[in-house]
Amino acid sequence: MSLNFDIKKGVYLYLGKSTPLMGGLGGGSSDAAAFLYAINLIFSLGLSREDLVDVSINFGSDIAYFFYGGMCLVEGRGEKVFKLDEYLSEEIILVIPNKGISTSFAYSLFDKSPRASNYTKQFFDAKKEGFIKLGNVFEDLVLSSDAELKKIKEILNEECEWNLMSGSGSVFYAKTNRTKHIEKKLLGMGKVITSCLKPLELKLIEF
The missing domain is CATH 3.30.230.10 (Ribosomal Protein S5; domain 2)
Structure with missing residues (x-):
């Protein structure tokens, strides 16, 4: 540069x-x-x-x-x-596992896998019908390679309205009103952070 x-x-x-x-x-x-x-x-x-x-x-x-x-x-x-x-405005939590997933590892799994569904198209099609449909091509790949993250996903499936791995992992975001139950079930595998998914504007950046 x-x-x-x-x-x-x-x-x-x-x-x-x-x-x-x-x-x-x-x-x-x-x-x-x-x-x-x-x-x-x-x-x-x-x-x-x-x-x-x-x-x-x-x-x-x-x-x-x-x-x-x-x-x-x-x-x-x-x-x-x-x-x-358009945007999503949902009260969510973040679940931060104790272990991370390197981007290079996640992409190595992706490179070896068949190409997945077009989640972008599915999201916008669902949005037109008034409901949320989220997907992440990395989630199944990463979870199939890590038993602890798979266990966290199972907990979130039980306790959340919806949940999804963020990017190439390992953090999950989820909508739920059962945060305390999730914290108890994690049993040292990670922690919960309350957050809010809202449209972000970079107020300090002007062009």
Whole structure:
């Protein structure tokens, strides 16, 4: 990046992580997006949102989304981001297993598997009918390779209205009013964080 934009100086970076590592929540990608945005400001590069998206592809496939936020349809390698007007607004919990799943491991399982259903199309078809249908091609693959995560999934199936693994895992998000029951059943396999799934807007980022 320094060569492409003739940056002569370096920067000191302190990163305080609060998003679980190897959780499938996009923590690393959002960190990268924030860093690129900061570099754009610090060195007055004058890059537009689209320029930052183009640059981000050199560093990772999921970074571009974080220059938009909210509910988006993402295609290609992650560089094609389409902002959506509709969104989910559901009170949810996050279940953070004690063990994480590396992205490279999850994709190695994906590369060996038959191509799965088109969950994106199924989601929008269901939305038109007034109900939620969620899917994640990684979930079955990861759960089939890990007995503890499979057990957590079984607990959530019993106690939640719906639940799904986030990204390539290992974190789950779920809608439920039985949080205490889930915490008891986890038996040291993970922890529960109450959260809220709402449209996100990057208020500090202006283009």
